[in-house]
Amino acid sequence: MMKLTLTILLLCFLSVIHAADSTKINAGSNLKLGVGYAPGFITENTLTSQLHANLGYEINGLSVRFDTYYFLDSKGDRPRFTFNHQFYLGSFYRFGSKKLHPSIGAQIGLAYAQSNENGVFNAVTGIIDYKPAINPVALVSLGIEYDFTKQLYTFFEGKYISGKHVSNSYPTYLDELRISIGIGFNLINKTTN
Amino acid sequence: MKFQSLIICCLIWTTSSFGQDLGFKVGEFQVGTKISQNVLQPENYDGFAVGLKGRYFMMSYLAFEINTEFATLDLSGTGSEASKQFGISTLYYPLKDKVGLPYLFAGYNYNLMTVTPVSYIYIDRTEDIIIGNMSRLYFGVGSDFYYFGDYLNLGLALQYDYPLNDPLRFEIEESPFGKYLNTNPIESIIIDPVKYLNITVSLNYTITDFKK
Numbered sequence: 001m002m003k004l005t006l007t008i009l010l011l012c013f014l015s016v017i018h019a020a021d022s023t024k025i026n027a028g029s030n031l032k033l034g035v036g037y038a039p040g041f042i043t044e045n046t047l048t049s050q051l052h053a054n055l056g057y058e059i060n061g062l063s064v065r066f067d068t069y070y071f072l073d074s075k076g077d078r079p080r081f082t083f084n085h086q087f088y089l090g091s092f093y094r095f096g097s098k099k100l101h102p103s104i105g106a107q108i109g110l111a112y113a114q115s116n117e118n119g120v121f122n123a124v125t126g127i128i129d130y131k132p133a134i135n136p137v138a139l140v141s142l143g144i145e146y147d148f149t150k151q152l153y154t155f156f157e158g159k160y161i162s163g164k165h166v167s168n169s170y171p172t173y174l175d176e177l178r179i180s181i182g183i184g185f186n187l188i189n190k191t192t193n
Numbered sequence: 194m195k196f197q198s199l200i201i202c203c204l205i206w207t208t209s210s211f212g213q214d215l216g217f218k219v220g221e222f223q224v225g226t227k228i229s230q231n232v233l234q235p236e237n238y239d240g241f242a243v244g245l246k247g248r249y250f251m252m253s254y255l256a257f258e259i260n261t262e263f264a265t266l267d268l269s270g271t272g273s274e275a276s277k278q279f280g281i282s283t284l285y286y287p288l289k290d291k292v293g294l295p296y297l298f299a300g301y302n303y304n305l306m307t308v309t310p311v312s313y314i315y316i317d318r319t320e321d322i323i324i325g326n327m328s329r330l331y332f333g334v335g336s337d338f339y340y341f342g343d344y345l346n347l348g349l350a351l352q353y354d355y356p357l358n359d360p361l362r363f364e365i366e367e368s369p370f371g372k373y374l375n376t377n378p379i380e381s382i383i384i385d386p387v388k389y390l391n392i393t394v395s396l397n398y399t400i401t402d403f404k405k
Contacts, residue, residue, distance in 0.1 A: 060342055091341075136243040164240060169312060
């Protein structure tokens, strides 16, 4: 139900974006690099932490962006993953013409993860093996950017990630509510207004 | 649930495409990301596919597309099915410049599939993994219905896959200890093949115009 609600909310933003005159908002092109820290919240009172980096190319507020999350650790009642690195590709729209820019985005990606809950005993080595696997994931994102200067900005994003880790053992949900806080750099900035 | 998603997507498509200046130029090349789900997949299957695609607009009414997809499905906790897919298709835009920019498409895809049954801590079922390939013809209807400016559009497509060869044979059986994935059922057992009616949402980005 939550996935459907979030999907409808994201698509409802289309009517807001459609009403905007995109030729005047954020006119110009940017090559943007962002780095930050991304804590996440998963079920059973468990927190995750990741390092986040993104690289995007933006024209008139619309960007294609590649994001990567490097898993650091998880703590709580059920940590469930030894690692859970994720890579995403998708589009973002940044609107607003002053220094504060709300943004909305959607990405698809791949999660390279290893569960630490369900393994298989290896008779040769005598230890329990946990097989890592790659699985598809998708996210929707809402965020805010604040421009300190033309070259430097800070961002705060909230994302909902959906997916399932399946390998040779019981499946584990990858669903997560994640926030990301960091700073960004406009490496090549060409504005037309 | 899946048919409800389909109906909601159709409603959003019909309301959000009005009032837009839609269209593409001959010679444009778009790349896109997409997410798909089979609305006819059995209730005990859970998963979706993500992929990339490239589309070239050859003529006013015709485009050519290549795409790749990766999907993993949870087979009701008894195992998983992973598929890597590569496809090519031709798109026909009969109503160019009309609301919703609808198109018809037909193509071929090649699918490499792996079915992995669940292993338990002291029961290793690695030897029960089966690998196979599947070829399918596919056809459907789609729409690049929402343009975010000149470079980015949101698309929706409905695709039916027609298999050209037999799929991998496996069966989820009920046992006194719960469900069990049998990857080597006897030949006489008739297994209903999975039907594929995929709904796909894509974000397409125009990266260049070869005619300029």
